[in-house]
Amino acid sequence: MAETLAPAAAGAARGQAVKLDDLMLAMDVVDTLRHQDAFVARELNEDAREQELVLRLRKIYREQGIEVSDATIGEGVKALKESRFVYTPPKRGPGLVLARLWIARGRIGAALTAIAGAIGVIWAAYYFLAERPARIEAERAQIEISTSLPKALDEAYGEVINDAKTPAARPRADRLLADGREALARKDGAGAKAAISGLGRLSADLRQNYQLMIVSRPGEPSGVFRIPDRNTGARNYYLIVEAIGADGRPMALPITSEEDGSAKMTTKWGLRVDQQVYQSVAADKADDGIIQKRKVGEKRRGFLDVDYAIPTSGAAISQW
Template sequence: MTVSLSEQMGAMALVDELRHRDMELQDHLDLPRRRAEVAERIRAYYQNNGIHYEDAQVEEGVRAFFSRRLMFEAPTLNFAQRLLARLAMAHRKLMIWTACGVMACALGLGITHLVDTTLNTRAGQSADRLTRIIEQLNDDIAVQRQRLEQVKARLEQQPQPVVAALVAKIDPLLPSTNLSFTLDRPDPITRENRAQLQTRIQMEQLKLSTPRKQLESARKRLNRVDHVYASLDLQRHLLDRLKAMPLPAAERLDMTNWAESVGKDIARLRLKKADATLAALKDYLDFATEPLTIELIDRPGIKSGVERCYEESGCSEDSLRGKSWYLIVEPLDSTGKPAFAPVTSVEDGTTRWANRFGVRVSYEEYLRVRQDKLDDGHISQRLIGEKPANSLTLRFNQRTSPTPDMILEW
């Protein structure tokens, strides 16, 4: 292997440098010589400055010099140097706190972004909801406008002052055209334009409050018009049915006057009262149509008769003074099923539909029925009256008076 001259020269220079460093190191490690040199420099200082000294003082200076020879004395640092040094010594904690700060900032930014996204989505949903409300309002306006036109057409064919008055109030409430709507929704919705969009939505919602109230008012009045026509139709139907029914003249007149009086309530828009009257009229016509028989009740657990005492001081068992007697009866239809009949109580004057009621009889008839039931536990003769078809009047036989008193409770 051949080594070039340049490499040989480089190696020799490196060896000389290492030898020189070793010599300097040995020189510093030669402690007796170094102590002597330090002692000599101290003596020279004292002599040059004219200071009296002793060998002990020189020796003390040498010991002091070599006592601090291998000690590190930190230099005096300014504020910036001290801060950098502390940061360098606490770099691990600093890194941890820095990481925590970075994570907190990232989390805050993430939450802020999530909140902004949620608010932007809600603003978009509010805009979509407002658009749907406008569409529904326009559809509803079209429906109510069509109803109004139908009412006007019927009003021309069947003039009704009460309907005409309602129509006059409905006309100004319904717009002739659809509601206009310009929201100018931005795309996309951001934090910068969200507040402006929400303000426009609130303004549009405020503008819609009046049309919505007017539409609701128009709908209620149109419903009332429908109600009026329904009541009038039912009244007309019941009057036609009454005319076709062969009732006795007196009963027909009473029912006709009753049916025609409903028109006054309808004209005054007292529709609940009119409907109640029409419902009662219908019940009476249904009652009049069917034939009924009136028989004494003869079933276990149900009284067949009751004794009433109206004497204020009390009734004696041996006295007939202040007493009345009633037999408990029930109306039956043509199939033998219990039916209802309008009964007016003689005790309080109230009238209601009842499927059981008491009919006043004489004391002798009361005892006769009582004895009949005691004989074998049943009443042999139960028939006490009837109501023929096409009639409203209950007719009783000779077992009681033609128009006996009746009671509803016992």
């Protein structure tokens, strides 16, 4: 059986090789014709001269030492006419677009994945750096306005009422309380805090306790007079005073100058008095260099104003 089958198999292999050689030669013929565009255009447009074309092709191959049969050359000429072995690009259309998308699906998928990842990073950054802090702050402000600020406002008002020993404090406290509640109603946290701070300062003023004393130290003036710019024939008299607290130390207080309206924190200022009081203090100091009656007023706890022991308008200057 082996001896019978072997020649048959060999013959089949030779047949396939012949057919393959003929196919390759036919493709080469087409390629040769395609690279001689002017020659082909002239010859193929005349069917009567096709035989001459075959002869010329045989000559071309013979010059190259290649034997090509007339059948193979004829097949090549026919294939060129039929545009075989020529790649024709597909026509444009939805099908072509979808096919190309399918071919590039790997690259497109990777690009979409990268884009989605970038969008995710941007969203996460926006959420954690902007949206979440803003949301937390809004929630905190809402809790503050609805709970902590109303409580703080009521407590600050209650402290003023408990500290006050003068009716003059009540209207100021009531006004600040009303301002704070109006701010809360319109969800104005800053306005409510301003009212609470105002009540705090009022309470601090009420708790202050000091004595107003004339400065009497070597090298420091105890009084001055000023000549107003608008009336050079007049004089304004001032005693230089300081607030001495319960610990015996001077206290810094906010003083507004009647000359230019400027305000500053200071431990000494000029208190406006009339000429008679000024001259009386000057005589007291001239007697022995010591002012016997230094106390000119007292600010008691629970009150807002100084209780003066001398005639004065309370006007002041902060520099001289």
